[in-house]
Amino acid sequence: MKLQRRALIRSLFTAAAVLAVPRWLFAARPDKAFDEKKADAVLSDLFDGPITESDQVTLKIPDIAENGAVVPVSVSTDLPDVESISVIVDNNPTPLAAMFELSPDSVADISVRIKMGESSVVRTVVKAGGKFYSASKEVKVTIGGCGG
Amino acid sequence: MGSPIKIKAKLKGDVAEVKALMPHPMESGVRVDADTGQPVPKHYIQEVVCKHNGKVVTTAFWGTGVSKDPYMAFSFKNAKAGDKLEISWRDNTGDSSVTEVDLK
Numbered sequence: 001m002k003l004q005r006r007a008l009i010r011s012l013f014t015a016a017a018v019l020a021v022p023r024w025l026f027a028a029r030p031d032k033a034f035d036e037k038k039a040d041a042v043l044s045d046l047f048d049g050p051i052t053e054s055d056q057v058t059l060k061i062p063d064i065a066e067n068g069a070v071v072p073v074s075v076s077t078d079l080p081d082v083e084s085i086s087v088i089v090d091n092n093p094t095p096l097a098a099m100f101e102l103s104p105d106s107v108a109d110i111s112v113r114i115k116m117g118e119s120s121v122v123r124t125v126v127k128a129g130g131k132f133y134s135a136s137k138e139v140k141v142t143i144g145g146c147g148g
Numbered sequence: 149m150g151s152p153i154k155i156k157a158k159l160k161g162d163v164a165e166v167k168a169l170m171p172h173p174m175e176s177g178v179r180v181d182a183d184t185g186q187p188v189p190k191h192y193i194q195e196v197v198c199k200h201n202g203k204v205v206t207t208a209f210w211g212t213g214v215s216k217d218p219y220m221a222f223s224f225k226n227a228k229a230g231d232k233l234e235i236s237w238r239d240n241t242g243d244s245s246v247t248e249v250d251l252k
Contacts, residue, residue: 029195034211070215089213093178097213100222103205107163107223112208113215115176 030099039088039095043125046086046099047132051125054079054133059124061137068116068141075135076109079128085110086127091120116141150245153235157251164227164251166198168235169219176212192240193218199234200224227251 033045043051060074075085085108086099097114108126116122116139123136151171158165170193177190196208196218205224229252236246 029209034194034209074221092213093176094211094213096211098211099209101207101209103203103224105200105203105205105224105226107225109223110206110208111219111221113219115213115215 034096039090042096051132051134057126057133057135059135064140066142070113071116072113074111075124077126081129082108084127086125088123089120091118150243153247155249163225165223167221171217174216193237194240196237201232
């Protein structure tokens with residue numbers, strides 16, 4: 001009897017822990033989206049809702065990238081409750097370069113260096129409060145960065 | 149075991165500003181070896197997990213479009229001197245690396 005009660009208490013605690021998991025539960029890597037060859041397919045794989053252009057999303061990337069192998073990109077936003085930030089290069093063989101999942105402790109400001117095979121639109125999509133916001137920029141590449 | 153991660157973390161009030169450099173070839177599978185004429189197989193980091201005192205603060209999922217020897221920067225709140233920051237990565241071959249630093 002005592003053992004059963006202990007098991008019951010333990011299972012109740014487990015249930016409580018599961019229920020207490022915040023919505024910022026880190027998901028698995030979206031492998032399919034990373035394999036997609038078209039930016040549109042990436043967007044529909046990752047974002048199940050309308051994507052709104054927003055001036056609250058700041059995408060920093062050079063207008064002209066002299067070396068496509070190393071293009072610095074930074075994304076920041078003042079939007080509250082940011083859950084993820086994705087970086088997509090339309091003309092790359094696989095457009096989805098990176099997706100950052102943030103936590104409530106995160107400052108919504110990330111930087112990474114990406115490869116660009118040729119001149120392309122680079123876009124970022126921020127998921128905040130369950131909605132999707134984007135910013136994009138046309139980047140000219142002088143020397144492509146995919147052939148090596 | 150992959151190369152250690154170079155981490156620079158700076159505290160500004162209760163915000164930790166983190167810069168990380170991960171030595172890694174990041175082969176996209178598209179590049180052709182100049183000597184053999186054969187494509188170099190894909191070899192790239194797929195996932196980077198950043199933990200503050202054991203709790204995940206940021207996860208980065210990457211494709212082949214992240215540059216060689218990846219650099220990333222991010223920041224998080226509620227940090228103080230002495231806290232632990234652990235960054236780890238895992239690549240498509242199953243290789244991994246983990247580095248921990250104390251915030252100061």
